[in-house]
Amino acid sequence: MHYYNSIIETIGNTPLVKLNKVTKGIKGTVLAKVEYFNPGNSVKDRIALKMVEDAEKAGLLKPGGTIIEGTSGNTGMGLALAAVAKGYKCIFTMADKQSKEKMDILRAVGAEIVVCPTNVVPEDPRSYYSVARKLNQDIPNSFYPNQYDNLSNTAAHYETTGPEVWGQTEGKITHYVSTVGTGGTMCGTAKYLKERKPDIVTVGIDTYGSVFKKYKETGIFDQNEIYPYLTEGFGEDILPKNVDFDLIDLFIKVTDKDAAIMARRLSREEGLFVGWSCGSAVYVGAEYAGAS
Ligand SMILES: Cc1ncc(COP(=O)(O)O)c(C=O)c1O
Numbered sequence: 256m257h258y259y260n261s262i263i264e265t266i267g268n269t270p271l272v273k274l275n276k277v278t279k280g281i282k283g284t285v286l287a288k289v290e291y292f293n294p295g296n297s298v299k300d301r302i303a304l305k306m307v308e309d310a311e312k313a314g315l316l317k318p319g320g321t322i323i324e325g326t327s328g329n330t331g332m333g334l335a336l337a338a339v340a341k342g343y344k345c346i347f348t349m350a351d352k353q354s355k356e357k358m359d360i361l362r363a364v365g366a367e368i369v370v371c372p373t374n375v376v377p378e379d380p381r382s383y384y385s386v387a388r389k390l391n392q393d394i395p396n397s398f399y400p401n402q403y404d405n406l407s408n409t410a411a412h413y414e415t416t417g418p419e420v421w422g423q424t425e426g427k428i429t430h431y432v433s434t435v436g437t438g439g440t441m442c443g444t445a446k447y448l449k450e451r452k453p454d455i456v457t458v459g460i461d462t463y464g465s466v467f468k469k470y471k472e473t474g475i476f477d478q479n480e481i482y483p484y485l486t487e488g489f490g491e492d493i494l495p496k497n498v499d500f501d502l503i504d505l506f507i508k509v510t511d512k513d514a515a516i517m518a519r520r521l522s523r524e525e526g527l528f529v530g531w532s533c534g535s536a537v538y539v540g541a542e543y544a545g546a547s
Contacts (some may be wrong), residue, residue: 258426261340266293266300266333267415271423276524277517283429287537289527295332298416299402302439303333305411307341307399321346321397325387327436327488328357330402335364346397348389349382353487365469374483377493384493403495408439409446416440417447428455432540434457434532435467435506436489438498445502458543459503460535462514465490467498468506485511486531507543509535517541524539 258264263308269292274285290298311318321344322334331347338345345366349358350373358368369390371383384403391399402408413433431448445457450532461467464484469477481492486509491498513530518534521527 257373262294262451263300263304263337263340266295266304268419269293271420272525272527274521274525274537274541277520278541278544281545285537285540285544286424287525287527287533288416288423291529293333295329295336297329297332298328298440300333300336301415302402302408302411302437303400304329304337304474305414306402306405306407307334307337307343309407309410310398310400311341316343316387316398317396318342320344321394323387323390323394323397323399324348325383326402327353328361328487331357331361331366332364335361335366338366339364340505346391346394348387352385352483352485357487366387380455387522402437402439403493403497406496408437409443409497409499412439412443413447416428417444420444421448421451428452430456430458430540432460432536432543434489434536435461435503435533436491437495437499442497442499442502446499449502457502457504459506460489460532460539461506461508462486462535463489463508463510465493465508468508471492471500471503471506479540483493486535488513488530488532489535507539509538513538521543 261483269290271286278285293300323346325348335345347366348369351370351415352373365370371386375382377384391397435441441459448455462484464482466480469480514531514535517538518531521529
């Protein structure tokens with residue numbers, strides 16, 4: 256018999272799929288790592304499981320405990336699945352710009368959602384970062400994974416995503432493109448790939464309204480770069496510990512509009528029903544493959 260002991264054992268080993276239509280006329284091969292094959296429908300299942308299991312090993316998460324996290328939805332889903340499988344409770348803080356569907360899905364898997372205003376600075380006590388921290392202080396036997404600064408995030412990708420991409424491309428990969436939010440996906444994967452092939456070019460996707468690109472290019476954390484944008488989950492108004500700027504060769508910014516149009520094209524032309532952050536990554540990946 257071949258079966259999994261619980262849903263969390265099905266995380267990872269996602270397919271790499273060639274893009275055909277949205278890359279028409281481009282010589283290079285553009286491959287998408289389709290992370291919605293994970294049980295929680297996103298790449299974040301990988302880090303959720305690793306953060307929970309590392310916390311269990313470190314004695315930070317004990318039976319009957321509550322997991323509290325600020326999330327744009329995807330990490331929450333991964334944490335919720337781990338919580339269901341392992342018997343924990345979950346409370347998630349979310350910015351009010353996140354889609355209602357994401358909130359509904361998290362509630363469906365048993366999480367409590369606290370909605371916080373998007374347009375406040377991270378230090379504001381109402382921000383979804385601050386509210387998560389406060390809940391963690393107030394609720395006994397609670398664990399705040401903090402995906403931004405928890406290095407188990409990067410480690411999950413170094414241990415799983417990186418080796419998968421390397422194996423699936425038989426080491427032929429030349430460019431690795433990823434959005435950068437917490438930085439875990441980009442930096443864990445990039446670290447693994449660059450250790451094997453130092454000349455791989457790593458391209459971080461940033462948004463208009465985020466600090467990353469300017470910080471990489473000038474070392475300046477510019478408050479004027481920060482303003483609201485629609486795309487969910489990447490680009491930041493903080494510098495998370497999981498972003499290792501040395502592992503990201505360059506940043507390219509994508510507008511909400513280009514992200515949205517490419518996301519729609521991916522659904523209609525490739526059969527990949529994905530969101531705007533995937534749209535952004537493919538928008539740049541296709542452009543870059545055409546230019547290089
Ligand atoms: C929809 C979406 N895209 C991209 C990202 C960025 O991934 P990472 O946090 O690994 O940098 C996130 C992270 O929250 C996300 O939710």
